[in-house]
Amino acid sequence: MRERMIVALDFATMDEVKRCLGQLDGLIRYVKVGMELAYAEGPAIVHFLKERGLKVFLDLKVHDIPNTAKGAMRSLARHGVDMVNVHAAGGVAMMAAAREGLEQGTTAGAARPLLIAVTMLTSTGKETMNRELALPGEVEDVVVHYAKMTQQAGLDGVVASPLEVPMIKQAAGQSFITVTPGIRPLGADKGDQTRITTPEQAFKLGSDYLVIGRAITEATDPARAWEKIVTDVEAARI
């Protein structure tokens, strides 16, 4: 189960990452490098984390014309990460091009990183989606539509809220991967997230990977926060 809990290292410097990893030493297996850290520290941060034996989800949410997305993925593949992502809203042609680029860039004999697509950001609620993004209907329906597009493009899975996982699995099959942020242990501050669940609920709903950031990284004692989540999930017998 620990292999399926990805800690979001949303920091701006290598020093902050080192401090956080020190606090979580020996506990975590999988981390996420997002835009803040990747733009500040570059590919060196990925190599640093891989050298420490951690799996890395490089979350750069590529969203561009197909040719550019393909080139971006070709470059990202060279860094030996385990998972990368695009925005499903870029469309089927863009996602298929991204996959092609990723395959071209992967070193011969090495495993291709998992390629997943962000559906509707977990910070977006129905009201915002309907009014600002001019997408009518329910968030779940749009998420499932994006999941089907993602599958059609030959990607491995999607990023969504745990709340949508059962519908995604029903539409795309059990082996279609779901990576779910929007995780908040009971009592944790919701912050900018809208579509949230507890870690226990996320696993119960069938999420393959949980992405957890501030509930761990901003805790007074990150190791204790991590262990509490693990204990709660185990107590729920998931």
Ligand SMILES: O=C(O)c1cc(=O)[nH]c(=O)n1[C@@H]1O[C@H](COP(=O)(O)O)[C@@H](O)[C@H]1O
């Ligand atoms: O692609 C992502 O990882 C992502 C997609 C999404 O819809 N929502 C979302 O929160 N994320 C990321 O997941 C992490 C969630 O962080 P916390 O809200 O602090 O747990 C952040 O690093 C976000 O960038």
